[in-house]
Amino acid sequence: xxxxxxxxxxxxxxxxxxxxxxxxxxxxxxxxxxxxxxxxxxxxxxxxxxxxxxxxxxxxxxxxxxxxxxxxxxxxxxxxxxxxxxxxxxxxxxxxxxxxxxxxxxxxxxxxxxxxxxxxxxxxxxxxxxxxxxxxxxxxxxxxxxxxxxxxxxxxxxxxxxxxxxxxxxxxxxxxxxxxxxxxxxxxxxxxxxxxxxxxxxxxxxxxxxxxxxxxxxxxxxxxxxxxxxxxxxxxxxxxxxxxxxxxxxxxxxxxxxxxxxxxxxxxxxxxxxxxxxxxxxxx
Amino acid sequence: xxxxxxxxxxxxxxxxxxxxxxxxxxxxxxxxxxxxxxxxxxxxxxxxxxxxxxxxxxxxxxxxxxxxxxxxxxxxxxxxxxxxxxxxxxxxxxxxxxxxxxxxxxxxxxxxxxxxxxxxxxxxxxxxxxxxxxxxxxxxxxxxxxxxxxxxxxxxxxxxxxxxxxxxxxxxxxxxxxxxxxxxxxxxxxxxxxxxxxxxxxxxxxxxxxxxxxxxxxxxxxxxxxxxxxxxxxxxxxxxxxxxxxxxxxxxxxxxxxxxxxxxxxxxxxxxxxxxxxxxxxxx
Amino acid sequence: xxxxxxxxxxxxxxxxxxxxxxxxxxxxxxxxxxxxxxxxxxxxxxxxxxxxxxxxxxxxxxxxxxxxxxxxxxxxxxxxxxxxxxxxxxxxxxxxxxxxxxxxxxxxxxxxxxxxxxxxxxxxxxxxxxxxxxxxxxxxxxxxxxxxxxxxxxxxxxxxxxxxxxxxxxxxxxxxxxxxxxxxxxxxxxxxxxxxxxxxxxxxxxxxxxxxxxxxxxxxxxxxxxxxxxxxxxxxxxxxxxxxxxxxxxxxxxxxxxxxxxxxxxxxxxxxxxxxxxxxxxxx
Numbered sequence: 001x002x003x004x005x006x007x008x009x010x011x012x013x014x015x016x017x018x019x020x021x022x023x024x025x026x027x028x029x030x031x032x033x034x035x036x037x038x039x040x041x042x043x044x045x046x047x048x049x050x051x052x053x054x055x056x057x058x059x060x061x062x063x064x065x066x067x068x069x070x071x072x073x074x075x076x077x078x079x080x081x082x083x084x085x086x087x088x089x090x091x092x093x094x095x096x097x098x099x100x101x102x103x104x105x106x107x108x109x110x111x112x113x114x115x116x117x118x119x120x121x122x123x124x125x126x127x128x129x130x131x132x133x134x135x136x137x138x139x140x141x142x143x144x145x146x147x148x149x150x151x152x153x154x155x156x157x158x159x160x161x162x163x164x165x166x167x168x169x170x171x172x173x174x175x176x177x178x179x180x181x182x183x184x185x186x187x188x189x190x191x192x193x194x195x196x197x198x199x200x201x202x203x204x205x206x207x208x209x210x211x212x213x214x215x216x217x218x219x220x221x222x223x224x225x226x227x228x229x230x231x232x233x234x235x236x237x238x239x240x241x242x243x244x245x246x247x248x249x250x251x252x253x254x255x256x257x258x259x260x261x262x263x264x265x266x267x268x269x270x271x272x273x274x275x276x277x278x279x280x281x282x283x284x
Numbered sequence: 285x286x287x288x289x290x291x292x293x294x295x296x297x298x299x300x301x302x303x304x305x306x307x308x309x310x311x312x313x314x315x316x317x318x319x320x321x322x323x324x325x326x327x328x329x330x331x332x333x334x335x336x337x338x339x340x341x342x343x344x345x346x347x348x349x350x351x352x353x354x355x356x357x358x359x360x361x362x363x364x365x366x367x368x369x370x371x372x373x374x375x376x377x378x379x380x381x382x383x384x385x386x387x388x389x390x391x392x393x394x395x396x397x398x399x400x401x402x403x404x405x406x407x408x409x410x411x412x413x414x415x416x417x418x419x420x421x422x423x424x425x426x427x428x429x430x431x432x433x434x435x436x437x438x439x440x441x442x443x444x445x446x447x448x449x450x451x452x453x454x455x456x457x458x459x460x461x462x463x464x465x466x467x468x469x470x471x472x473x474x475x476x477x478x479x480x481x482x483x484x485x486x487x488x489x490x491x492x493x494x495x496x497x498x499x500x501x502x503x504x505x506x507x508x509x510x511x512x513x514x515x516x517x518x519x520x521x522x523x524x525x526x527x528x529x530x531x532x533x534x535x536x537x538x539x540x541x542x543x544x545x546x547x548x549x550x551x552x553x554x555x556x557x558x559x560x561x562x563x564x565x566x567x568x
Numbered sequence: 569x570x571x572x573x574x575x576x577x578x579x580x581x582x583x584x585x586x587x588x589x590x591x592x593x594x595x596x597x598x599x600x601x602x603x604x605x606x607x608x609x610x611x612x613x614x615x616x617x618x619x620x621x622x623x624x625x626x627x628x629x630x631x632x633x634x635x636x637x638x639x640x641x642x643x644x645x646x647x648x649x650x651x652x653x654x655x656x657x658x659x660x661x662x663x664x665x666x667x668x669x670x671x672x673x674x675x676x677x678x679x680x681x682x683x684x685x686x687x688x689x690x691x692x693x694x695x696x697x698x699x700x701x702x703x704x705x706x707x708x709x710x711x712x713x714x715x716x717x718x719x720x721x722x723x724x725x726x727x728x729x730x731x732x733x734x735x736x737x738x739x740x741x742x743x744x745x746x747x748x749x750x751x752x753x754x755x756x757x758x759x760x761x762x763x764x765x766x767x768x769x770x771x772x773x774x775x776x777x778x779x780x781x782x783x784x785x786x787x788x789x790x791x792x793x794x795x796x797x798x799x800x801x802x803x804x805x806x807x808x809x810x811x812x813x814x815x816x817x818x819x820x821x822x823x824x825x826x827x828x829x830x831x832x833x834x835x836x837x838x839x840x841x842x843x844x845x846x847x848x849x850x851x852x
Contacts, residue, residue, distance in 0.1 A: 036322040036338050038604040042778035047825050051720045052778070053674065054604050057647045063678035079341045106337065110347035152335045208553065210326035210336065256550025257331050266824025269776065320606040320622050363625040390621065394631035436619045492837065494610035494620070540834025541615050 011237070011282040016273050018223055018238035023049035027069030027225035029218065032056045032086050034076025034105065037214035040261070044215040047269040048242070050222035058085045065092040070225035071100035072218050073125070075116055083116050090123040099126040099224045099232060103217040108137030121171050126224055127236050128167065129176040129217040132160035139163035152207070157181055174236050176220065178213055180204070182240045184233070192233040199237065200281040201244030208257040216243040237282060245279040246271060295521070295566040300557050302507050302522035307333035311353030311509035315502060316340045316370050318360025318389065321495035324545070328499040331553040332526070334506035342369045349376040354509030355384035356502050357409070359400055360435070367400050374407040383410040383508045383516060387501040390435040392421030405455050410508055411520050412451065413460040413501040416444035423447035423454075436491070441465050449480075458520050460504065462497055464488070466524045468517070476517040483521060484565040485528030492541040500527040521566065529563040530555060579805070579850040584841050586791050586806035591617035595637030595793035599786060600624045600654050602644025602673065605779035608829070612783040615837040616810070618790035626653045633660040638793030639668035640786050641693070643684055651684050658691040667694040667792045667800060671785040676705030689739050694792055695804050696735065697744040697785040700728035707731035707738075720775070725749050733764075742804050744788065746781055748772070750808045752801070760801040767805060768849040769812030776825040784811040805850065813847040814839060
């Protein structure tokens with residue numbers, strides 16, 4: 001895919017300034033995420049400069065949630081007793097005008113899970129980030145849908161552009177679709193207007209590491225937390241770009257998925273401006 | 285222990301064909317496993333070519349479980365509210381003729397845990413994989429047994445041959461015992477007949493990494509999922525062999541348990557036919 | 569900070585003998601810890617020579633807990649249904665004269681969490697290990713306290729010396745504060761008397777890896793389990809010193825937080841007497 005060199009020149013300083021803001025402000029991110037991802041999510045946030053807190057008991061929210069900088073909700077290992085916590089935390093985040101980000105893992109895998117995601121969507125997440133199958137499932141909810149295959153996508157991200165637009169308009173959220181090309185869009189948003197951006201960074205082997213999708217969604221929460229609310233769209237683009245570039249840099253040293261995971265986190269921690277600018281590839 | 289070169293020559297192509305089938309078919313494996321192991325289990329399955337889904341809420345099973353290729357149940361961090369899920373998933377797997385595999389972690393540690401494992405055994409897992417202490421505890425259930433030491437084995441795997449045979453006959457399942465030598469047996473099985481095979485691969489340091497036992501049981505589920513049901517025994521042998529060979533290859537690069545874990549996963553991902561054939565060591 | 573060379577000469581053989589005892593005795597450590605930390609806690613214990621068992625269901629305690637060598641309780645991802653398990657396990661440990669160690673993660677983050685920690689304190693842990701913010705929060709409980717920032721400390725460990733002394737006297741426990749300098753104290757303890765020791769090892773990047781605090785507390789449980797009860801104070805100092813030295817040695821090879829985590833565990837596994845003696849830096 002061709003990229004517009006001028007676009008990249010614009011995006012470089014933007015992404016770098018968002019990363020710098022995150023490192024300077026070290027935002028506190030409350031994470032209600034699945035059991036599989038907790039380790040990688042926490043380490044991704046720490047390496048990027050944020051401060052993660054895995055707090056999911058509703059008893060703590062009135063004391064704790066007002067002090068956070070953003071909330072991250074991920075339905076990966078959903079159970080009926082966690083859903084009320086997710087909703088209560090999202091409500092409190094809204095009440096205190098904190099951004100919150102939703103990862104609708106495997107949204108189409110069951111009616112229970114799809115309904116849970118739809119209930120969470122009604123609480124107006126700032127950003128929704130999923131793979132193509134998840135975003136398509138959400139956009140088609142209410143319409144009869146075939147089964148999707150577990151947590152992995154059976155669609156290419158580019159197949160999901162229309163679904164992402166539909167979902168962005170219906171929800172008012174920024175919608176991000178991860179894949180070979182990451183898609184970020186907002187439609188008729190009061191804050192962000194109509195935008196559609198593509199991030200071309202990343203490596204296929206990231207799909208062979210569990211919870212990389214969960215981790216990048218957490219990173220979106222951190223970037224959005226550190227940004228002016230009016231710049232949440234650019235912060236989302238920046239998070240996806242930075243994570244994918246760290247993946248590319250990690251891949252240069254990796255011999256397989258496990259060493260890629262290690263080098264990705266190390267690269268995220270050490271990412272400097274020249275490396276960022278030389279790798280960045282954003283269009284649209 | 286002497287190995288029969290002819291046996292190995294036979295096993296080499298068999299194990300390779302099972303690994304190739306797994307990579308080609310990318311089976312969807314539903315995992316109901318313990319909190320400690322979720323990361324390593326998911327990454328092991330992804331590196332081997334399977335697609336893991338950690339779904340444990342009973343509300344999702346009627347939509348999700350009919351679409352899986354195999355179920356993996358592991359009682360590591362058992363609690364009373366997870367046991368009904370494990371049983372319901374196993375029942376559904378049976379109903380839909382999907383293989384399912386049981387890891388009876390620390391089976392002898394408490395009466396509660398032992399009873400849970402026995403209830404699961406009644407649901408006829410395709411394969412049971414444990415360490416020697418776990419298999420001995422299960423085979424002696426009903427007989428008074430002394431305490432076993434947590435999740436680690438206090439028995440050598442070869443001590444468990446008779447226990448494995450007894451359990452295989454009583455349960456009708458394929459029984460695998462992990463240890464310095466892995467034992468795989470079936471007794472009077474309608475499908476597999478009487479078989480007793482030994483895998484001599486692996487390195488002792490694997491015991492210094494948490495959840496390697498859980499990971500290899502998950503891998504058995506993936507191999508069995510990708511195989512013809514009539515070849516579930518050979519698929520089990522193949523999974524244990526491939527994991528242990530990846531451990532040997534990882535050990536060549538490792539400086540301790542944490543780097544071994546990384547190199548093991550990388551080696552599993554990259555394992556090719558010449559490396560497999562040069563390491564394989566199966567007898568019986 | 570100046571260090572007294574004679575003190576170090578005394579501490580070297582003491583720490584080494586505690587590590588050797590741990591490796592020889594391989595104590596069984598029951599862990600009731602948070603979801604984020606389970607993997608690192610288990611791998612830290614295994615690498616040090618202990619045998620971890622993550623068993624949190626109250627149904628198992630009467631069979632299992634009497635056979636353990638120490639109990640580790642960590643409130644990281646606390647929920648109301650886990651608290652009774654934590655208390656029941658602590659009571660059983662006391663009844664069977666087994667040491668138990670408390671990690672009051674984010675103690676000041678909510679009233680619910682603070683109350684839970686205070687209830688656990690009443691059950692007289694052998695050792696309490698926290699960061700400065702956590703120890704200050706516990707020592708000021710009952711006094712109005714401002715919010716603390718999630719799980720990360722907003723205080724330097726040296727700010728917590730007086731809080732640690734207060735808490736040690738009030739609880740009768742050994743109190744350890746992790747930070748740039750680790751503080752270990754006991755006050756008017758029947759067993760340990762008045763002691764105040766400082767461990768100067770460690771590297772700042774450990775704070776960029778999730779659950780390193782949880783892991784070192786688990787290591788304290790293992791060291792205390794392997795020691796004579798009269799030497800629990802020295803065992804605590806030894807655990808903090810060994811973990812921090814493994815961190816320093818890991819840092820020599822690390823390129824970021826993820827590779828540091830790996831090299832830390834490898835170094836802990838391989839730590840020998842000359843390396844220990846050349847790095848050790850303990851005063852007080």
